[in-house]
Each structure stands twice: as C-alpha cells, then as structure tokens.
Amino acid sequence: QSVLTQPPSASATPGQRVTISCSGSSSNIGSNYVFWYQQLPGTAPKVLIYRNNRRPSGVPDRFSGSKSGTSASLAISGLRSEDEADYYCAAWDDSLSGHWVFGGGTKVTVL
Amino acid sequence: QVQLQESGPGLVKPSQTLSLTCTVSGGSIGNPDYYWSWVRQLPGKGLQWIGYINYSGKTYYNPSLKSRLSIPVDTSKNQFSLTVSSVTAADTAVYYCVRGGYDLGMDSWGQGILVTVSS
Numbered sequence: 001q002s003v004l005t006q007p008p009s010a011s012a013t014p015g016q017r018v019t020i021s022c023s024g025s026s027s028n029i030g031s032n033y034v035f036w037y038q039q040l041p042g043t044a045p046k047v048l049i050y051r052n053n054r055r056p057s058g059v060p061d062r063f064s065g066s067k068s069g070t071s072a073s074l075a076i077s078g079l080r081s082e083d084e085a086d087y088y089c090a091a092w093d094d095s096l097s098g099h100w101v102f103g104g105g106t107k108v109t110v111l
Numbered sequence: 112q113v114q115l116q117e118s119g120p121g122l123v124k125p126s127q128t129l130s131l132t133c134t135v136s137g138g139s140i141g142n143p144d145y146y147w148s149w150v151r152q153l154p155g156k157g158l159q160w161i162g163y164i165n166y167s168g169k170t171y172y173n174p175s176l177k178s179r180l181s182i183p184v185d186t187s188k189n190q191f192s193l194t195v196s197s198v199t200a201a202d203t204a205v206y207y208c209v210r211g212g213y214d215l216g217m218d219s220w221g222q223g224i225l226v227t228v229s230s
Contacts, residue, residue: 002157035216037158044207044220045150045158051214088158090216096174100148100160 003028004089004103011109012079020106022072022089028101032092034072036065039086039105048087049074076108084110113138115208115221123202123228129195133208133221140189141166146211147191149182151204152223159204163211164191198228 005023012018022034036049047056049065052072062083064075072091076083089103119131133147140147148163162172164182172180176195184191195202206226210219 033214037217039158044223045217046220047216047218050212050216050218056215056218086157090158090160098171099173100163100171102158102160105157 002104003093003101004091006087006089006103006106008104009107009109011111013111014079014081016079017075017077018079018108019076020074020087020089020108022074022103024070024072024091024101026070027095028070028091028093029067029072030070031094034065034067035090036063036074037088037090039088041085045088079110081110084108113210113219115210115219117206117208117221117224119224119226121225121227123198123226124230125199125228126197129193129198129202129226129228131193131206131208131224131226133191133193135189135191135210138210140184140191141186143167144212146213147182147184148209148211148217149193150207150209150217150220152207153201153204161193161195161206200228202226203228 033051037045038048039045052067053065086105093101114136143166146163146165149161164170179196181194205223207223208221209217211217
C-alpha cells in the first residue's frame with residue numbers, strides 16, 4: 001500500500017492527452033515538492049518533473065506537472081508510442097523524522 | 112556526468128545480511144548539494160525508497176525498514192553502501208543506487224542490481 005495514490009493504468013491513442021493523478025496528504029504533497037519519474041521497460045527510472053512543474057533539460061514540453069493542495073498531476077500531451085512506460089510520483093514526507101514516499105506507479109499504454 | 116554502479120552478491124540466504132556497494136564516478140560524494148540514496152523495486156512492483164546519506168553523514172531511512180538498515184559512506188573511495196540484515200524472500204528486488212538533489216530530485220540512477228533471497 002503506497003503512501004501516494006496513483007491510478008494503476010492509463011491509456012490513450014497517439015496524439016491525445018493523458019493525465020495521471022497523485023494523491024497524498026498534508027505531510028507530503030501538501031508541504032513539499034512533487035517529483036515525477038518515468039521508467040521505460042527494462043531501464044532505471046529517470047526524473048521527468050521536479051519541483052512540482054519544472055522539466056530537466058532534454059524532457060519534451062509535452063510533459064507537464066501541477067500541484068494543488070495535497071494532490072498533483074502529470075499530463076502528457078501529444079502522446080507518442082515512446083511514452084509507453086511506468087510513471088511514479090514522489091514527495092518528501094515530514095512524518096516519522098522524514099522520508100521519501102513514492103506512488104504505486106501508473107502504467108501508460110499507447111493504444 | 113556522474114555515473115553510479117552497484118556491485119555485490121546477486122544471491123543471499125534468508126536470515127543473512129545483504130550488502131551492496133555503489134561506486135560513484137564523475138562527481139564527488141562529498142558534494143553538499145546532493146544526497147546518496149538506495150531505492151528498490153520488488154519483482155513486478157513499484158519503487159520503494161530505502162534510505163539516504165548526505166555529505167555530512169546524516170542518514171534518513173524508510174521507517175518500515177529502519178531497524179534492519181545501514182547506509183555507510185567511504186569518501187576516500189567515493190562509494191556508499193547498503194546493508195540490510197535478517198533478509199527474507201520479501202527483500203528480493205532490483206536495488207538501485209541514486210544521486211539526489213534536494214530540489215532537482217533523484218537525477219542519476221545506477222543500472223540496478225537484482226538481489227535474490229533464497230536458500
């Protein structure tokens with residue numbers, strides 16, 4: 001049972017937009033930055049979004065992040081076949097002396 | 112560009128201690144802008160943060176694993192390690208060593224190492 005709640009799956013056709021939600025609490029998303037990670041099949045995760053809505057260099061602007069209260073979301077617009085991957089949200093949790101928490105992950109399928 | 116490489120045994124017996132080392136190249140483990148973390152992924156499952164150590168030796172651990180964990184650092188070798196004691200089959204996972212930036216997130220990952228707990 002993950003501390004951050006994500007839908008297990010999402011899908012859309014190429015060119016469409018898909019949105020992934022991430023729900024937390026006041027001790028994590030409500031008071032700290034949200035990060036998003038993309039894990040392509042058979043590879044290590046890579047950071048996609050940092051500080052709620054910022055993209056590292058090299059990440060296409062098709063990817064965008066937002067946060068409101070204790071929830072966050074990742075949107076992928078103009079979906080492409082290479083976007084088929086697992087996506088995880090993460091945030092620092094201030095409880096119990098502090099620790100990182102991840103969402104359970106969302107598998108995005110390009111139909 | 113920083114690179115991280117995990118090393119250690121791929122098979123550990125139940126009740127024994129799992130020990131892994133991460134060798135960092137292309138960057139100093141003493142850099143105060145970063146922390147050095149371990150993340151694992153159980154077979155077919157999501158990511159689980161294990162813990163991290165920063166440049167001053169301060170550690171933070173996953174509360175559910177804390178009693179069995181240690182993350183020491185060897186700055187002379189630019190390495191940090193992970194020990195998990197009293198392992199069970201539930202500790203079978205791919206273990207990643209990761210560099211994290213406080214604002215930038217976990218921005219550099221090793222390739223991961225599969226550790227199987229079995230007799």
